[in-house]
Amino acid sequence: MTTRKYRDLVEQRTKQTLQQWSERPAVEEREIYRFLHNLKGTAGTVGLKEVEGLAERTMPLFSDDSHRSWSVGEWGEYLYPFIAVLEGEALEVMESPLKPEPGNSLTALPQLEILLIDDDVELVAFLKESLEKQSYYVRIALSAERGLKVFYESKPDMILLDIVLPDKSGIEVLDQIIVKAKKERIPILIVSGEKSKAVQLKAYSMGVMDYVSKPIDIELLLALIRNRFEMKREWQESIIVDELTGAFNRKHFNQTMKQLISDFKRTGRVFSLALMDLDHFKRVNDLYGHLVGDEVLQTFADIVRRSIRVEDTFCRFGGEEFALFLPNTDVASAAVVIERIQEAFAALPFRAKNERFQVTFSGGITEVTEAEQQADKLVEQADQALYASKHAGRNQTTLYSDHLLAIKANVILNVIIVDDDALIRRIVSSNFASWEPAHVSELKISSYANGPEFLESNWYSSDEKYIILLDGVMPELDGVEVLEQIRSGYPEANVLVIMLTGRNNQRDIIHALQMGADDYVIKPFHMHELLLRIERLAHRFLL
Template sequence: MTTQKYKDMVEERTKQTLQEWSELSEVNEKDIYRFLHNLKGTAGTVGLQEVQQFAEATLPYFMESSLKSWTALEWGDYLYPLIPLFDQDSSASLGSVKQLDKKGHDVSLPHNDILLIDDDVELVAYLKESLEKQNYYVSIALSAERGLKIFYETKPDLILLDILLPDISGIEVLNQIIGKAKKERIPIIIISGEYSKATQLHAYRLGVMDFLSKPVDIDLFLALIKNRFELKREWQESIIVDELTGAFNRKHFNQVMKQLICDFKRTERVFSLALIDLDYFKKINDTYGHLVGDEVLQSLSELVQSSIRMEDTFCRFGGEEFAVFLPNTDASSALTVIHRIQERFAATDFIAKDEVFHVTFSSGISEVTAAENIADKIVEEADQALYASKDAGRNQTTLYTDHLSSTKKHSVLNVIIVDDDALIRKIVTHQMDNWEPEDIAEVNISSFANGLDFLQSDWYSVDEKYIILLDGVMPDLDGVEVLERIRKTYPEVNILVIMLTGRNNQADIVHALQMGADDYVVKPVHMPELLSRMERLAHRFLF
């Protein structure tokens, strides 16, 4: 559907609504409020900027909670000036919805992840908006508990931390994360209104990189963030060993891959690549804690490195995924090596909380051939074999064969849109029809016009994963009430919620985050940004 078609639909619906209201003796104020609220988000999304600005400016004159009724003469003075604005917008381009590639990617999307732990809602919203304009992706935590959860689950690239938090102090948060942050080379910057010399000295001695006092000068702040990311990039380029596990890192992985491919082209000496992924690793972290999870990673690393040859290379590929290069080794010989490691690791005893538990891993192996000697292709084949192992029940190793080439990873993501604005539902659904997020085999999309219909539907299956796009303002049942019921009824591990809000009231945003929203997007919706957020969040609990 073309951009102009969406604009025509908004114009037609607006004129139809005003025509129907003109034939009524009175219109409830809450209906006028909801009309303007929806129009603000929808018009901005499809590129009707003049209409969006008018709706935004007019909205404060009406209240959602009001019981007042308005005659056509009264509301007409406010709403009829809308009609000529559609002509002014007719030549405008689509402002917020950009043309996407088939994966929904856009070159302007964020590349660095920032975790912001602070309960100052106005400041948090301001910093989030300012940072994301600079192409950073920002996760928000309004409490220490939430901040620690996001830190361990996502491993951000940089942390912004307040000293005064509602549950425990930022200093206590520092004590818990500083060791891991140093190993992972994650810079920590304190932003606090508590900036006595003693506090600063203590923070610096613990290992924070910078200490900023509130209020924040946004220009200096953004320059500092850019500087710190440039410094981090230089660190990463100079280091080839993962400090937590002692394995080589992704940079060295790329170097070894390049060397082995060059050698193969010159000598035709084969090599194999094995990808290893710990089974149910998130469950280990959730059950026994992240320190125990780190011990499991270290134990696997020690076992693999003691089980391979000098000429083999063991790398941490990312998170709980590792890679082993085996030069001069065909796939069947590599299978023997990985099987031996697999059996020994599965028999390893881990002890936590006065109980013994065991951990397994799944693996996939690909062998370089004359036909397929491109780095990305070799990794893709090993990856497909790995996921075949997972689909077959885990704790096993699969060799890549041609029959796997047409098999995509069996990871299914359900996206549910709950919004009373039919046009928003249609736009978002249409944009997602061509969305192919990386490493996700299937995306199922459904939508509901209100929260009650959604909650009463048979939408949930215990074995599946969900991202819910939830409008904050809906009739009958408010979006935050829907969120509250979701969090009380269903396990958080299977459901991520992104609030879609057109409200400027920061209290609504903080309430949603406190109730368990994973993120929020302010209308008008910018589709590349929304798809980027969804893909990042999906990988947090799918893999």
């Protein structure tokens, strides 16, 4: 859809609204505010920058909770100028709906991820905007508890941590994460208004890399972050072993893959690649804690190493996923090895909180062939076989074959847009209609004009997954109130919520993040950036 069509729709809707209001004796102030709020977000999204700017300048003159009545003579002075701006603004070509290649849509994943743990929402919003302009991906936690949860679930590339937090101190957070952060080589930067020498000495002694005092010079902070990421890159290039498990890391995985493919091309010697992913590992962390989760990973790695040959190469592929190269081994022989490891691991008891539990893993295996010698394709084949194992009930191993191309995990994903702006609903729905997330058998797109309509729609099924894009400012029931009902009534594991909010409404940002929103996006937004952000959040959510 071109900008011309969207621009015409915005202009048509604006003129229609003002015409209807002109026939009324008065309009409530909160109606005017919501009209401007929607117009700002929609105009910016479709590229009407002058309209967006005028709406942003006009909004502070009105309140979203005022019932004051405005006559046409009063509101017309502020709103009729929009007609002239709409009619005179130059057109730009809008991005066409995205059509990611199947299996290759997660283009956002290589971005470096920064976790901000700080309850100063204005600063956090400013830092998020500044960092994302530098192409970093930013997660936010306004409390220590939320920060710890995000840290263990997403394993960020860097942490910016405040000392003073609402539920516990930054020092207490450090005490819980510093060992794992060091093992994973995750730099931690303290960004705090607490300037006492004793606190700084304590932080440095615990292993913090830098201590930055507030107020912040953003240019210096960005330069410092670039410097620390460059240092981290140099560390990673010099290290090939994962410190937590003792397995080789992703860097060595890539080197081994390259060497084995080269050897196959030269000599014809086959090799197999197995991917192994621990089943329901998040549940282990949630029930027993992350130290127990680390023990499970270490034990799994020990069992694998005792079960393989000297010439085999065992790597930590990421999180709870591991890879095993077996040279001079076809898939049938490789399956015998993996199934032997499965039996040994599944039989091993773990103990925590006076309970005994067991953990299993699923496997997928492929082998190099004359028809397929590309590294990324071999990984994709092993991944497809792995998810076939997950789909079939877990704790089993699947050998790759061409028929798996037609099989996807039995996951039904719902994308739901809740926004009182009909044009925003239309734009977002049309763009997501062409999204093809990996391991999803069916994608459903739906939208609702307000919170009550959505909540009363029987929208939830326990067998499906949901990504909800929720506007922060709506009539009847605002987005934060809808979010509260979602989080109190439905399991967080099945529902991912992204708030859509105006930059000037910091209250919604604070409350939304505290209530469990997974992220927020500022209106106006670019559809391409919104899709990439959702893909990144959805990557682990859909596993």
